[in-house]
Amino acid sequence: MAFILSNINKKFGDLYVLKDLSMSLEEHQLICILGPSGCGKTTLLNIISGVFPADQGEIAGFEGKTISYLFQETRLLCWKTVQENIDFVLKDRLSKSQRTEIIARYVDMVGLRDFKNYYPDQLSGGMKQRVAIARAFAYPADILLMDEPFKGLDLQLKTALMQAFISLWLMDKRSAFFVTHDIDEALLLGEKIYVLTERPGAVKGIISNDVPHQERNLQNENIRQVEQEIYQLLTDSGRE
Amino acid sequence: MQNSTTKNRLFTLASILALLLVWKLLAVFWNQELIMPSPEITLAKLWMVINDTNFWPSVGATLGRGLIGFLISCAAGLVLGFCAGFSAPIYWLLQPWVTVIRTTPVMSVVILAIIWFQSDVVPIFVTFLMIFPIIYGNVVAGIKNVDQQLLEMAHMYRVKIRRIIFELYIPSILPYLLAGASNAMGITWKVIIAAEILSQPFFAIGTNLMIAKIDLETAQVFAWTVVTIIISFIFEYLLNTLENKFRTWG
Incomplete structure (x- = not known):
């Protein structure tokens, strides 16, 4: 069963944000939505998560699915500890014993076992984002929506967090929409990269990236080839 | 440190x-002791006042009135503040009332309360009118300042409304509520004693102050004032301790 968006249109007032946008996602696939700032990426995620509907177009495959989120901000409750923060989103869905087990597992997986009783203010920015990643995976969701979760972080931290994310995702492959404006992030994470145009956002091209995640780095030949394709796509339409 | x-x-x-x-x-x-009694005379008077059979009933009665007035104000401020924080129509409906209450001079309220109520109830009523707007205002401000991104996160993860209120809203507004409460607590004791001086309940610090004044016992006025300052100080300290405990959340 795949997730399909076809001919999505969205206007805010007179402003066309998304125009005839179509994309599809296989289950357990990680797709990247790459586009410049203001091209409607967040709007697209909001339509997928049902915050507001599209003006026109169809979305299919999302009915009855649960969704979890990774935002640019960590969005942790500062009066709750690491494990309480994760528990906050699980409590309405799982039993106490299930929660304890799941929280322990994901806190471990992001390397924060010794910090599970710490409050967010006692953690570094990177650790907080790890908590947010653990929360997103701990939540029993079919789909993971990520809105530039690595934006504004320094290179070292970004690399470490992306590695933490990838290893978690490889063990627990959620169908994921990953939105970014950063080509490197798209290269390292996406299995399929949707390159969007400037506003109104439409699909400019789809590039698949078959390099296994474990082998990916920016020096890798095949990755560089994918990068070339993306640049080609970006400059091609620039001439139109 | x-x-x-x-x-x-x-x-x-x-x-x-x-x-x-x-x-x-x-x-x-x-x-002249009548105008400015010295610290040691005041201290001696204070000792006399404390040993008077009238002392603890008076202090107890004033404390009771202060706390009742304060707690009613907190409860009302919290409930109405929540309603107004969530609903713009309720906020604008309440706004003129709160403004009228906030700006009415204390003495007008006291005089009217004396006309309307028993002397025991007057200080509680007056305290309520003085304190309620403070608590209410802080609760409304707290709710308006709840982090929208956290709320969005909670809604997206489909956390139940009841838990969003108790685990997100209440902790968010707690610092505001405590700041308002410690501010209000200081005002409570001033207002309560002013009201007692005019309404003259049988047991009350205010009544004792008035009697001392009529008897031209200035040292006794000083002694009762010291008692009030100590009470104020103790409660301020307690609330500050609470406030500091929760400030780490901010």
Whole structure:
């Protein structure tokens, strides 16, 4: 069963944000939505998560699915500890014993076992984002929506967090929409990269990236080839 | 840290000593107990006042009235503040009422309350009218300042409304509520005693102050004032401790 968006249109007032946008996602696939700032990426995620509907177009495959989120901000409750923060989103869905087990597992997986009783203010920015990643995976969701979760972080931290994310995702492959404006992030994470145009956002091209995640780095030949394709796509339409 | 705390304490101590010294100098300068009783005469009077059979019932009654007024204000401020924080129509409906209450002079309220109520109830009523707007205002401000991104996160993860209220809204507004409460607590004791002076309940610190004044017992006025300051100080300290405990959340 795949997730399909076809001919999505969205206007805010007179402003066309998304125009005839179509994309599809296989289950357990990680797709990247790459586009410049203001091209409607967040709007697209909001339509997928049902915050507001599209003006026109169809979305299919999302009915009855649960969704979890990774935002640019960590969005942790500062009066709750690491494990309480994760528990906050699980409590309405799982039993106490299930929660304890799941929280322990994901806190471990992001390397924060010794910090599970710490409050967010006692953690570094990177650790907080790890908590947010653990929360997103701990939540029993079919789909993971990520809105530039690595934006504004320094290179070292970004690399470490992306590695933490990838290893978690490889063990627990959620169908994921990953939105970014950063080509490197798209290269390292996406299995399929949707390159969007400037506003109104439409699909400019789809590039698949078959390099296994474990082998990916920016020096890798095949990755560089994918990068070339993306640049080609970006400059091609620039001439139109 | 430890060092600066001790240092600060020394400054506080020096300041208190200076206050006593100025008081003593003024008393010597006037040399009239009726106008400015000295610190030691006041202390002796304080000892007398404390040992009077009337003391604990009066202090107890004033404390009781203050706390009742304060707690009713907190409860009403919290409930109505929540309603107004969530609903713009309720906010605008309540706004004129709160403004009228906030701006009415204390003495007008006291006089009207004396006409309307028993003397025991007057200070509670007056306290309520003075304190409620403060608590209410802080709760509304707290709700309006709840982090929208956290709320969005909670809604997206489909957390139940009841839990969003108790685990997100209440902790978010707690610092505001405590700041309002400690501010209000200080005002409570001033208002309660002003109201007692005019309404004259049988047992009350305010009544004792009034009697001392009529008897021209200035030292006794000072002694009861000291009692009030101590009460105020104790409650301020308690609330500040609470406030500091929760400030780490901010």
